[in-house]
Amino acid sequence: MTATLVVIGHGMVGHRLVDTLRELDRDRRWRVVVLGEEREPAYDRVRLSAYLGGRSRAELSLVAHEFLADPRIEVRSATTAVHVDRRARTVRTADGDVLPYDALVLATGSRPFVPPVPGREHGNCFVQRTLEDTDALRAAVRPGRPAVVVGGGLLGLEAAQGLQLLGMRPHLVEAAPHLMPAQLDTEAAHVLRHGADRLGLRLHCGTTVTAVNAGAHGAVRSVTLGDGTVLDADLVVFAAGVRPRDDLPVTPALRLGDRGGYLTDALCRTSDDRVWAVGECAAVRGRCHGLVAPGYRMARSVARQLTGRPDEPLGAMDTSTELKLLGVHVATFGSTSGEDGAVEMTFRESVSRYAKVFLCRDTGVLLGGILAGETGSRADLAARVGRPPAADLERVLFPDPSF
């Protein structure tokens, strides 16, 4: 007999889950209804900066024709789930439809965090999470005019460069003493800063935006920084992190992680054995992940469970990152926490390149590392994680540019 799976959220991870289920469900046990609040079916959110730069919606789409044509799958775009009744096992949509389910997957992602800065509600203040956000941002671009990006992490840097490529003159404001504080140490950030300066981004680290000031028509005109500096700005982009979307009314309520997100075990199961959570909205063993690779791992795990396959509990997740900034290479691979007494080795060459690797103290195997500047490729190094590092590690990290 066919059972019904409802997936709430047709983003990158919700889509991967359904696509994997299609492949694994050879007995055609499941009929799937996917509810997506956005007008567009799933697309490559990671490439929104490319979209800002002029790529088309079609180029970002993740949804193949066969997927939409599959009679087992019903995609309802522009449809928001507004309530889950776990006792009745139903999901209600904003249109008033009530959908029964046998299994439910929450894949609602995150929403951008906008710090409570006075004036953040003024016109021409943006976030960049969706295609629509990006359309609105692009429409406000004025070549030659100044802009301010709040947040010097991956997304803030990408947004700043995107605006610059469209001809604006962006400032970037980061509260921490250096860029990408979640991923980089001071020295790697120094290489990044050098590259970002060369690209012409105007960086302000170790300070915050304390007010967004409006001009005559209610649109932003400038921002004030913590030290009183006023930066002219025709638009502001907040890229100050994300928060899991865990506020869908569910009765009885599901448990949340201490820092938000639907709390799950290592198999993405919530406290209700018919309800899973995957992607950025899931607090897997209490921890949310703001990257797509861990989400894809969760999607595969749940698709396997739904099709009766055993799955190893999710262990350490791949939290590798790579900045997609043209002209500056910065990346991390494997574990960069230096936990458990890992041995650290650092390599540097003026301000042009820097690498730090972490080796297991007992076994000597490569645990992970940080790369900045003209270093070896992250993929090559990531492939060696869990194995002894190459004998010519320094040459792998700093290949000769003439080859």
Ligand SMILES: Cc1cc2nc3c(=O)[nH]c(=O)nc-3n(C[C@H](O)[C@H](O)[C@H](O)COP(=O)(O)OP(=O)(O)OC[C@H]3O[C@@H](n4cnc5c(N)ncnc54)[C@H](O)[C@@H]3O)c2cc1C
């Ligand atoms: C500009 C940008 C650049 C990025 N770059 C990188 C990168 O380089 N590397 C990387 O690993 N990650 C990157 N990310 C993060 C990556 O996009 C996310 O990790 C990934 O999209 C998470 O997938 P998800 O399915 O959990 O959430 P999402 O892709 O956000 O999908 C969630 C979907 O659920 C929908 N939804 C929410 N609530 C409801 C509801 N009640 N009813 C119906 N639908 C609902 C949302 O509208 C959304 O469409 C980037 C993100 C952005 C915004």
